Amino acid sequence: MLTSIENCDPLELPSDQFSEEFRDFVKVTLNKKPSMRSSAAELLEHPFCKKYENVEMDYLKKWIRTVIY
Numbered sequence: 001m002l003t004s005i006e007n008c009d010p011l012e013l014p015s016d017q018f019s020e021e022f023r024d025f026v027k028v029t030l031n032k033k034p035s036m037r038s039s040a041a042e043l044l045e046h047p048f049c050k051k052y053e054n055v056e057m058d059y060l061k062k063w064i065r066t067v068i069y
Helices: 002-007 020-029 040-044 047-051 057-068
Strands: none
Touching (some): 020 040, 020 047
16 A cells, blocks of 8 residues: 555546546645645635635535435
């Protein structure tokens, strides 16, 4: 597993199933080099997070329950 992580490219989500904003968010969180990964503060400023920062939490909790269960 470690060899695979070291030698293979990070996961890249399919563009026909995920938005460009989400794909980029995943990309910056999975960068192999820690110095190249975004910090938590930077991730909160990412366009994907900014897009949903005003979503009501009750609505989000309900949505998560429908996805998980």
